[in-house]
Amino acid sequence: MSTFNRRTVLRGMLGGSAISVALPLLDCFLDSNGDALADGTPLPKTFVSWFQGLGFQPTFWEPKTVGANYTFGRELRALQPIQSKVNIVSGLKVFVDSHAANAHISGPQGCLQGGLEHPNLPTIDQIVADSIGTRTRYRSIEVSCDGSQQAFSRRSATAVNPGQPSPAALYADMFGGGFKDPNAAEFTPDPWTMARASVLSGVKDDRETYMKRVGASDRARLDEYFTALRSMENNLQVQLEKPAPMPSCSNPKGNSFETPQGLLVEEVRQTHRLFAQLLAHAMSCGQTNVASVNLAGSLSNMRRPGAQQTFHMYTHEEQLDPVLGYQKDVEWFSNQVAETLVEFVRAFESIKEGKGTLLDRSLILYSTDTGYSRTHSLENLPLIMIGNAGGAFKTGVHVKASGDSITRVGLTAMQALGVPVGSWGVESNNTSKTITEFLA
Amino acid sequence: MKSFRSPRRAALLAGAAVIAATTAFAVANFPSVNAAQEVTSAAAGDNARMRRLTPEQYQRIVNDVFGGDIEIRGRFEPIPRVSGLLEVGSGQVALTAAGFRQYYSIAQGVAAQALDATHRDILVPCKPATPTGADAACAQQFLSKIGELLYRRPLFPDELAKQMDIATKAATSMKDFYAGLTLSLESMLVQPQFLYRQETVVASKTMPGTSELDAYSKATRLSFFFWDSTPDRLLFEAARDGSLDTPAGLKKQVDRLVASPRLEDGMRAFFTDMLNFDQLDLVAKDATLYPNFTREASDDAREQTLRTISHHLVNQNGDYRELFTTRKTFLTPMLGSLYRVAVVNDKPNGYPQKWSAYEYPEGDQRVGILTHASFVSLHSHPGRTSPTLRGKAMREVILCQRVPDPPPNVNFTVLQDTTNPLYKTARERLNAHATEAMCTGCHKITDPIGLALEHFDTDGSYRQSENGASIDTNGMIDGKAFSNSSSLGQVVGQLPAATSCLVNRLTAYGLGRDASRSQAGWTKQLQGSFAQNGYRVTDLMKTIAGSPEFFQSAAN
Numbered sequence: 001m002s003t004f005n006r007r008t009v010l011r012g013m014l015g016g017s018a019i020s021v022a023l024p025l026l027d028c029f030l031d032s033n034g035d036a037l038a039d040g041t042p043l044p045k046t047f048v049s050w051f052q053g054l055g056f057q058p059t060f061w062e063p064k065t066v067g068a069n070y071t072f073g074r075e076l077r078a079l080q081p082i083q084s085k086v087n088i089v090s091g092l093k094v095f096v097d098s099h100a101a102n103a104h105i106s107g108p109q110g111c112l113q114g115g116l117e118h119p120n121l122p123t124i125d126q127i128v129a130d131s132i133g134t135r136t137r138y139r140s141i142e143v144s145c146d147g148s149q150q151a152f153s154r155r156s157a158t159a160v161n162p163g164q165p166s167p168a169a170l171y172a173d174m175f176g177g178g179f180k181d182p183n184a185a186e187f188t189p190d191p192w193t194m195a196r197a198s199v200l201s202g203v204k205d206d207r208e209t210y211m212k213r214v215g216a217s218d219r220a221r222l223d224e225y226f227t228a229l230r231s232m233e234n235n236l237q238v239q240l241e242k243p244a245p246m247p248s249c250s251n252p253k254g255n256s257f258e259t260p261q262g263l264l265v266e267e268v269r270q271t272h273r274l275f276a277q278l279l280a281h282a283m284s285c286g287q288t289n290v291a292s293v294n295l296a297g298s299l300s301n302m303r304r305p306g307a308q309q310t311f312h313m314y315t316h317e318e319q320l321d322p323v324l325g326y327q328k329d330v331e332w333f334s335n336q337v338a339e340t341l342v343e344f345v346r347a348f349e350s351i352k353e354g355k356g357t358l359l360d361r362s363l364i365l366y367s368t369d370t371g372y373s374r375t376h377s378l379e380n381l382p383l384i385m386i387g388n389a390g391g392a393f394k395t396g397v398h399v400k401a402s403g404d405s406i407t408r409v410g411l412t413a414m415q416a417l418g419v420p421v422g423s424w425g426v427e428s429n430n431t432s433k434t435i436t437e438f439l440a
Numbered sequence: 441m442k443s444f445r446s447p448r449r450a451a452l453l454a455g456a457a458v459i460a461a462t463t464a465f466a467v468a469n470f471p472s473v474n475a476a477q478e479v480t481s482a483a484a485g486d487n488a489r490m491r492r493l494t495p496e497q498y499q500r501i502v503n504d505v506f507g508g509d510i511e512i513r514g515r516f517e518p519i520p521r522v523s524g525l526l527e528v529g530s531g532q533v534a535l536t537a538a539g540f541r542q543y544y545s546i547a548q549g550v551a552a553q554a555l556d557a558t559h560r561d562i563l564v565p566c567k568p569a570t571p572t573g574a575d576a577a578c579a580q581q582f583l584s585k586i587g588e589l590l591y592r593r594p595l596f597p598d599e600l601a602k603q604m605d606i607a608t609k610a611a612t613s614m615k616d617f618y619a620g621l622t623l624s625l626e627s628m629l630v631q632p633q634f635l636y637r638q639e640t641v642v643a644s645k646t647m648p649g650t651s652e653l654d655a656y657s658k659a660t661r662l663s664f665f666f667w668d669s670t671p672d673r674l675l676f677e678a679a680r681d682g683s684l685d686t687p688a689g690l691k692k693q694v695d696r697l698v699a700s701p702r703l704e705d706g707m708r709a710f711f712t713d714m715l716n717f718d719q720l721d722l723v724a725k726d727a728t729l730y731p732n733f734t735r736e737a738s739d740d741a742r743e744q745t746l747r748t749i750s751h752h753l754v755n756q757n758g759d760y761r762e763l764f765t766t767r768k769t770f771l772t773p774m775l776g777s778l779y780r781v782a783v784v785n786d787k788p789n790g791y792p793q794k795w796s797a798y799e800y801p802e803g804d805q806r807v808g809i810l811t812h813a814s815f816v817s818l819h820s821h822p823g824r825t826s827p828t829l830r831g832k833a834m835r836e837v838i839l840c841q842r843v844p845d846p847p848p849n850v851n852f853t854v855l856q857d858t859t860n861p862l863y864k865t866a867r868e869r870l871n872a873h874a875t876e877a878m879c880t881g882c883h884k885i886t887d888p889i890g891l892a893l894e895h896f897d898t899d900g901s902y903r904q905s906e907n908g909a910s911i912d913t914n915g916m917i918d919g920k921a922f923s924n925s926s927s928l929g930q931v932v933g934q935l936p937a938a939t940s941c942l943v944n945r946l947t948a949y950g951l952g953r954d955a956s957r958s959q960a961g962w963t964k965q966l967q968g969s970f971a972q973n974g975y976r977v978t979d980l981m982k983t984i985a986g987s988p989e990f991f992q993s994a995a996n
């Protein structure tokens with residue numbers, strides 16, 4: 001961390017003499033494999049919460065066997081080529097207790113917040129970010145691929161993270177003018193960034209004065225304002241320090257990140273591809289360690305050109321094929337979702353780090369809202385975890401649970417990522433049972 | 441950031457830099473120290489809820505203060521709708537790290553534009569002694585003046601000192617006076633005093649024993665209620681000299697606010713919020729099935745309704761209930777093609793106004809704002825209509841009634857049974873669905889009124905039939921029968937819930953919260969006076985703003 005006083009910096013260093021730090025060659029910082037720093041510190045773990053509503057049709061996604069070397073059901077067959085990297089859990093549910101089960105809302109509440117109708121509970125990604133996201137330029141990134149600003153991420157009821165819907169805007173913010181190449185030999189802090197860090201620090205120091213000037217009912221919200229401000233200040237502070245070298249970092253400049261935004265499946269997928277590429281680069285460059293991806297929401301209105309019905313409408317209105325026993329149009333959408341998830345994983349695999357890839361130090365958690373969207377069921381939700389979480393996970397395993405709470409998945413993910421948590425979830429969704437079969 | 445569609449917009453864009461500068465100068469000429477002390481002493485009381493600025497308010501303030509040509513570059517963190525209104529949600533929402541980042545990025549863009557070479561001479565009322573260093577006196581003139589407009593009250597001495605300190609240090613170290621001002625200004629734009637409308641409560645001068653907003657908070661509440669923007673110079677004056685705390689002074693300001701052409705901004709902002717028109721930005725229709733529903737058509741549809749409302753309520757001072765029955769509206773050639781009516785532009789050649797007044801003939805079904813493409817397309821699916829969504833919106837948005845959420849574990853077997861005949865119309869599909877006992881209750885609330893609009897397809901165009909079957913628009917609401925969209929509009933407008941809903945929404949919009957339990961008598965009175973005044977919304981707004989209750993804190 002910084003050792004200089006920012007005010008001194010503002011007074012003394014901004015006068016045109018920007019610091020120019022000559023550094024040893026990149027290689028000296030990395031060990032011979034390129035997957036850890038030379039002092040043996042492994043590259044950081046990263047986490048992605050990847051959400052798409054409406055799930056998959058029961059009995060048509062679950063592997064028939066448990067343990068390793070399983071085969072996916074037909075709805076998830078797109079994942080077969082990456083099976084060795086994929087852990088899958090079946091048989092988990094969301095306990096409703098005395099709450100009113102709310103179609104499409106209770107599922108993500110249970111899986112990502114650990115309980116129903118406790119709007120102040122933070123989502124897993126934010127808990128993880130408190131642990132592994134504090135030293136990066138962005139504490140976490142939330143994106144939305146359907147043109148909305150919906151993301152399944154929040155710190156509290158009043159601080160619900162918006163999803164960035166535009167890959168071009170994310171690119172400009174992250175890899176535009178403010179980007180500092182972690183592998184550059186020279187590092188020159190930006191005088192405006194220095195000044196801004198100082199200014200925000202000054203605002204933060206006046207917190208108590210602010211608090212006195214608002215009523216009791218507003219203090220909690222003002223407190224969240226200052227949390228957000230501190231996060232921004234930290235972001236600026238990180239930009240003033242010479243970043244740790246990242247062996248595979250590259251700026252994806254030269255690519256177009258413009259995308260036609262809309263709810264046609266191909267539009268959603270194209271936006272998703274760009275975000276996948278951006279997030280993989282962001283993590284390979286140490287810009288963030290935590291991300292949330294909303295593909296197209298829980299009440300998903302993804303659709304095909306020329307169709308009257310959307311994905312969501314098909315799940316309720318399409319007749320079961322009398323021979324096959326499932327909804328055929330729904331399966332078309334399910335296959336699209338599975339293919340899209342694979343594209344996300346491939347983007348992480350395309351970043352080579354030493355002998356492996358970015359996926360090895362990542363954990364990608366797929367979650368959804370229903371076990372059977374046709375009836376809004378909260379039983380047997382499909383849960384998928386991809387990547388080795390920096391060596392914490394072994395992969396390629398199917399675990400069949402018998403009616404435990406879905407929170408086992410979140411707990412397992414958090415522990416794998418190093419969050420010090422022994423149990424998680426509220427009411428009947430509280431659990432201290434990790435999915436030990438996944439742990440390395 | 442979507443652009444504003446007000447007719448005043450063009451004028452604002454053209455001349456706002458000068459207008460804003462004039463306003464700003466005028467405010468700067470008032471001594472601010474006494475007023476600041478007065479507020480400081482009041483600040484110890486329990487304040488009202490603070491409300492975060494909506495994106496539209498942010499944009500309007502920036503344009504009012506810095507000029508109409510200042511662009512907002514970026515996207516704002518969304519505000520949730522609570523009790524039917526973003527204005528109420530804005531009183532409950534905090535800020536996320538991502539949201540702060542967005543605000544900061546936007547603030548940097550605004551400050552850079554406001555102090556660039558073309559704007560600084562208009563907005564900064566003085567020239568620095570040297571452009572390559574600090575000039576405390578000149579910085580103070582700018583920061584105290586702009587600060588008042590942004591914080592909606594004079595700055596406290598410590599606040600001004602802090603902003604001065606930022607400007608001075610940065611100007612010195614960066615050897616640039618305007619860089620100092622830029623850093624100071626962008627920091628003001630992310631501070632809670634600007635981002636949140638904070639209100640201060642003092643002992644009431646008119647109702648002893650109770651508390652009310654202080655004069656600056658009153659000015660702010662009034663100006664956002666009527667104009668959806670920050671107070672102007674005259675309102676500041678009335679707050680500063682104490683006249684706003686007197687009944688006569690308050691009446692004078694309210695009359696002035698209502699008489700101003702800016703009332704239209706306020707009226708449009710309220711109805712945009714009440715009718716959920718912010719969500720129209722996300723509405724898209726299938727391009728193969730509905731090629732006429734382009735982005736431009738959707739924007740025009742929103743503008744059509746807002747123009748109709750504004751013309752009827754502001755220009756004509758018309759009866760609110762007639763919004764549901766009026767045959768008069770405004771159309772563009774684009775909407776003419778969607779509605780399949782001839783829009784004759786009788787303006788002289790080259791006249792840039794694309795809007796024409798249009799009156800539907802007697803007996804036409806396109807009657808009232810509920811039949812506009814804005815309403816019917818917003819509450820539909822991308823590929824077909826939804827009587828349920830339309831009925832739900834009528835219940836919740838127009839009548840302030842709550843429709844329960846759909847239950848879990850719905851049984852869709854009837855709808856999915858292959859032995860059933862193919863359902864051609866929405867009514868047939870919904871009837872089949874509603875044979876399920878668990879679904880019937882709610883669908884009875886929503887579907888009959890939604891089905892009355894079935895002649896209007898998901899894109900707002902008219903259709904005689906669906907899949908070759910004729911459309912039946914007969915139904916009942918609360919015991920009153922209607923036969924089509926035209927008689928539905930008449931029935932809806934006459935429902936007591938329609939007018940009481942407007943009173944409740946407008947009150948909550950002004951207060952930033954639902955009226956408190958102890959204010960139930962007041963809202964009842966307002967309903968009475970609304971009826972007495974022939975359901976004129978501007979009169980209702982005057983009555984609301986003229987009541988002591990409007991300035992009471994939530995604690996009362």
